[in-house]
Amino acid sequence: MNVEFINPFLSSLINVLATMAQTELTPGKPKIKKDEVARGDVSGLIGMVGPQTKGSFSITFDESLALAIMERMLGERPESINEEVTDMVGEITNMVTGGAKNLLGEKGYDFDMATPLVVSGPGHTITHKCEGAKIIMPFTSDDGNANIEVSFDKL
Numbered sequence: 548m549n550v551e552f553i554n555p556f557l558s559s560l561i562n563v564l565a566t567m568a569q570t571e572l573t574p575g576k577p578k579i580k581k582d583e584v585a586r587g588d589v590s591g592l593i594g595m596v597g598p599q600t601k602g603s604f605s606i607t608f609d610e611s612l613a614l615a616i617m618e619r620m621l622g623e624r625p626e627s628i629n630e631e632v633t634d635m636v637g638e639i640t641n642m643v644t645g646g647a648k649n650l651l652g653e654k655g656y657d658f659d660m661a662t663p664l665v666v667s668g669p670g671h672t673i674t675h676k677c678e679g680a681k682i683i684m685p686f687t688s689d690d691g692n693a694n695i696e697v698s699f700d701k702l
Contacts, residue, residue: 572688577683587608592663611690613628681698
């Protein structure tokens with residue numbers, strides 16, 4: 548997969564969390580993901596379709612990180628992942644994908660975004676509905692870990 552296509556998602560995630568939740572993420576090393584098991588407790592998944600390709604993007608947060616982001620964004624920290632937290636994860640998924648869409652649009656790629664789907668719980672799965680490799684990129688923070696996954700049919 549083309550790094551030019553992944554970097555907009557990375558920079559958009561870092562920007563959204565720094566701006567909206569005063570949360571700094573440190574990127575790790577990307578790798579190919581072979582299974583569908585999420586590497587965290589709550590995930591947002593969004594599909595994208597355009598003339599050049601179709602693909603999907605997901606972001607998964609450890610519960611501790613999701614709750615810290617919720618507290619920074621809304622001033623309240625729930626005891627555990629609840630409906631407000633899953634709504635927030637869906638909104639973050641939307642914002643990150645929208646930011647990446649703008650960056651990719653500057654490079655001539657265009658696509659439409661679906662409504663994000665949010666899944667939570669230990670050992671939940673993420674199914675990317677495309678043929679391409681799934682790239683997973685880990686992030687660390689003082690509050691917990693996040694992972695993004697990007698997969699596109701052909702680029």
